[in-house]
Amino acid sequence: MKQSFLPKVFFMPGDGHGWALDEDLRQMRMALTGIVQETSLARAEIIHTPFWQGLSVVHPEILQKAFVIAHADNPPFFYLKQPDFLRGQQHVDLWVARSSEAFEQFHALRLPVTYIPYTIDEKLFFPIADKKSLRKKFGIPEKSYVITNLHRDSEGANLSTPKFQKAPELMVEILKELHARDLSFHVLLAGPRRHWIRHALAKVGIPFTFVGKSDVEGDDFGVNILERSILNELMSAADLMLIPSRWEGGPQSIMEGAACRCKILSTPVGLAYDILEPLSLYHSISEAANRIAEDQKKNILQPTLEPQWKRWQQSHTMQRMKKDLQELYQKLPNDTLFQKKSIASRHSWIQAQRMQIFHSIGNRICKKRLPSHVGWNHHVGKDHDLDQIFGSLGNILKDLNILTRPANGSGIEFIGFPTKDLLPIQKSCSRFQWITPSMSCASLLQEASIIAPGVQDIVKLRSAGLLNSVMVLPLPILSDQDLCEEPLVIYEKDTTASLTIWKAMAAGRPIIYPIASAYYEQVFHGGFSYQQEQEIPMLLEMARKEAPQLRALAKVPSRESAQKAIKQLLEIIAIENKFL
Known part of the structure; x- marks a missing residue:
């Protein structure tokens, strides 16, 4: 591709562990070789990052003057729950969505976005036909129906706690259901932080093989990360990859499994929508168990392999990423914001470097x-x-030993339903307004960052044209309902049900909600979605039957989780604005 100019680009680092972000960075650089001129942060016209949270190490003035492109490693509805996403909304000029799900969510939030699908290196993942030799190599029973999952399942901070995103509890419930039906199968696990699921499977007597060092005391993150060639072999050795995640940016394993022609059964998240056949998606424990049982008997998932491989090969290889990134950079000179920032970035690089040095020193010595x-x-x-x-x-x-004073337009301020005598903000003020779904737009403050109890509330505000910085931070709220198993049904017209849902979930009630809403971001595996209201009676029956499991999989706001998020928010704002 002919290029009339070579923009000066600084690539932000990845995760430093050789995992998804590092691989994304490697592919970005390869795709743009000869198209851009790599330079230092101080000289950059464009800052391109595989991970937007890494921008926190960059001086805000440099971010304001450069054109910032950030890849989204997770869907933005998840980001809304991260306090530092307030900063991301302010500094990123163009988001790169890696799935159609994420692309649609960015659009719903009215954030600038382009779509460049997640990709993997096609040289690293391919089918290996000799299952027998692979199973012998890894000590896997030769004739078993082998179910694999290669995701981390334990929280790094507490290895005895299941990783919320990856939902290993759901996988264990599915396996327990298969076990209760006397179906024969074997589980294949590998990689770091598999502590929780190994313990859970051993506790209920489900047979498994763990590929890695199992005798490591404490965190094995630096020990059990596997080469991609080994992952390719493990997927080829398995009959089925089972993915139970609550949300995903990818996962890469869907692309890898499709490339290896491994059968996949996944919750409908992330790339699952883009690559997998409908038969490869499940929404409940019973549906997953039934699908696996049928596959064991009748090989029903075999016909999914070819179309899933074709979708991966068409849209998720490095050649596709190269094409899309080069087209993006070709269009940038015609982008109005890029033109404006390109002029602004022509400041003294020596001054910018000096700012960055002092910023880096300040980040190191400034305690939270x-x-x-x-x-x-x-x-x-x-x-x-x-x-x-x-x-x-x-x-x-x-609890945090923070005093309150009447809001006077300065410092950090928390506003609810504003009083008539609320003073206007000064330049140095960071004002946050907590809202409920029932509040009208007339009650919202234009100068405030909005904090809502649910993602659906933010989507509703965006559709009404409100463009304030936004975040989701649900606080524990008393349920006005007794503990019961009767599901709560949310109908399509109800776009203000976020608090009703939290109260019902706190009372142990499964939730049935429209798939076209953003309520999934609250409910996750604690209920079922419907496309048409005719499906509700069937889902009610299913929810009543699986109520104990749904209740166990649900997660409601706690004082501890809310305090952690508020503490993080205040630390970020206090350091940035020196409100100490």
Whole structure:
């Protein structure tokens, strides 16, 4: 491809562990060889990162002047729950969505986005026909129906806790159901942080093989990361890859499994929509167990292999990434914002380098600290749910030893339903407004960052044209319902049900909701979605039957999780604005 100019680009680093982000960075560089001129951060016209959170190490003024392109390693609805995504919304000029699901979510949030699918190196993943030799190599029973999962399943901070995103609890429930039906199968595990699922399977007597060093005390992250050639062999040795995740940016294993022609059964998340056949998707424990049982008896998933391989080969190889990235860079000179920033970036690189050096030193020596106080303004009695939220918020601030004072337009401020005497903000103020679904747009402050209890609330605000910075931070709220197994049904017209859902989940009720909504980001595996309301009676019956498992898989806001998020938010804002 002919290129009339070579933009000066700085590539931000990956994860440093040789995993997905490092691989993404490697592919980015290869795709743009000869198309861009790599340079230092201080001289860059474009900052291109495989991971937007890495931008926190860059001086804000450099980010303002350069054109920032960030790959989204997770769907943006998940990012909304990360306090530092407020910064991402402000600094990223173009998001690169890696799945059609993420692309649609970025559009719903009115954020600038292009679509460049996740890719893998086609030289590293391919079918290996000799299953017998592979199983012998890894000590896997030769004639067993082998179910594999190669995702981390334990939280790094606590290896006895299941990793929430990867939902290994759901996988264990499916395997327990198969075990209860007296079906014969063997589980194949590999990679680091498999502590939780190994313990869970051993506890219920489900046979498994773990490929790696099992005698490592504590975190084995630096020990059990496997070469991709080994992963390719493991997928080729298995009969089925089972993916139980609550959400995914990829996962890469869907591409890898499709390339290896391994059967896949996945929850409908991330790349599953783009690569997998409908028969390869499941929505409940019973559906997954039935599908696996049928595959054992009748090989029903065999016809999915060819179309899934074709979709991977067509859209998820390095050649596709090279084509898409080069086309993106070819179009950039005509982008109005890029033109504007290209002029702004022609500042003294020496000055920029000096700023970055001081910023880096400051990041190293500046300890995370909380502000001593925050501004406070809420009209009690206007919104019962917001009164409860502010009650919980006040208690959390007390736990953090943070005082409140009347909001006066300076420092960090938490606003609920604003009083009439609320003062306008000064330049140095960071104002956050907590909202409920029932609040009208007229009650929302244009100058505030909005904090909502659910993703659906943000989508609704965006559709109404509100473009404030936004985040999701649900606080524990008292349920007004008794513990019961009767599911809660949310109908298509109800776009203000986020708090109703939290209350029902706190009471142990499964949720049935429209798939076209963003309520999945609350419910996850704690209920079922429907495309048409005619499906509701069937789903009600299924939800009643599986209520105990659905309740166990649900997660409601806790005081601990809310306090952790508020602490992180305050630390970020305090350091950035020096409100200490």
